[in-house]
Amino acid sequence: MAQQRPSPRKRPTQGRAQATVAALVEAAARILEQDGREGFSTNAVAERAGVSIGSLYQYFSSKEALLGALIVRETDLLIAEAKAALVEPTGRAALATLIRACVSHQLRRPALARLLDFEEAVLPGDTETARVAEEFRQIGLLLFSRSDLAPQEPVTVVTQDVMAIIKGMIDAAGERGETVQVDLAVRVERAVLGYLTHT
């Protein structure tokens, strides 16, 4: 949606609007990171973005819509990284890539990622957030359907469990300020492989 690119310099006016929208979404992210949900008011977001509340409501129908847009922005980022896993030759390599994507995504902005994880589960799913959630789920499903990972349970269950393990370990690590990506990735990988192969 934001990725459409009409011939450049053609309608610079549109650029202004886009910049405003981007500023608002980023302001929302920063406020959530620094002050948490309780500080997340539309007035605060607008001020932080350097625009008026009027402008905020010109682009977002409600506070929730703004939060939804932020979730979509972040999840799209994660999906882009995670897709690299799909082209790996072996299931194991694919898993490692997926985990690295998740780890790097989470440790980039730990507080934000954690908060959005929670909020995503609570928010009444609008169409866009549902889309990205599903898209990410599909990547997992595809991965764990690979025969060389030999899951012992239905793929859907395995996918849910593995995603939960990854998310759980990563959230906790980010929460206590862990920053070394490799260490964390190695441990998560061990946990997931352990889950997949333990008899």
Added chain:
Amino acid sequence: MAQQRPSPRKRPTQGRAQATVAALVEAAARILEQDGREGFSTNAVAERAGVSIGSLYQYFSSKEALLGALIVRETDLLIAEAKAALVEPTGRAALATLIRACVSHQLRRPALARLLDFEEAVLPGDTETARVAEEFRQIGLLLFSRSDLAPQEPVTVVTQDVMAIIKGMIDAAGERGETVQVDLAVRVERAVLGYLTHT
């Protein structure tokens, strides 16, 4: 604190206050379960508890204090169940017991447990909530210090990771409405043992 018991029938007045406090805490739980954080207002809690806001503020210095009391109540429940793990003969049995405690605690009131997990991490830790958090952590530490679990990393790291795996899988399961405790416990156990033994 609430567990003190002066000779019964001696000061029944105290009983009234205790009942009010309990009603308030339980009302808070129910509101959080049904309406989430956004519906969690002190006025709403008081009304649901069948008392006035005045009474609420007689026993809780702030909204956060009330939330803290709820967290303490729930964590104490979990700790009571989890302590059974400490007397198990083998490390593996202890692990299974701990996991079953967590699973049963989580599936009893899934929405509440999930929300409090998150809130506990965000809330400015007062003394009591810090106490229960530490008490629970100690149980984990004791468990994973057992030689027959043979961890490959520092115990503190193992404890954090395993707790995160348990919490992550269990939260996700509760969120999507899973209700079969045994199934879930088995899978969590496999994940944890896999993490502990995978080379």
Added chain:
DNA sequence: ACAAGATATGAGCTATTGCTCATATCTTCC
């Protein structure tokens, strides 16, 4: 230069929030 659409503004509305306090009602003991 000008019309017209796109974009931005912010005072201000209504509703609700967390919380206080003066007052009232219980409960106990003499």
Added chain:
DNA sequence: GGAAGATATGAGCAATAGCTCATATCTTGT
């Protein structure tokens, strides 16, 4: 019965929330 403390009440305050709308400014094509 009545004093005294414990407990309960709820109207209401200051602050803030989400959000609207009449108005202003900017941008572009002609």
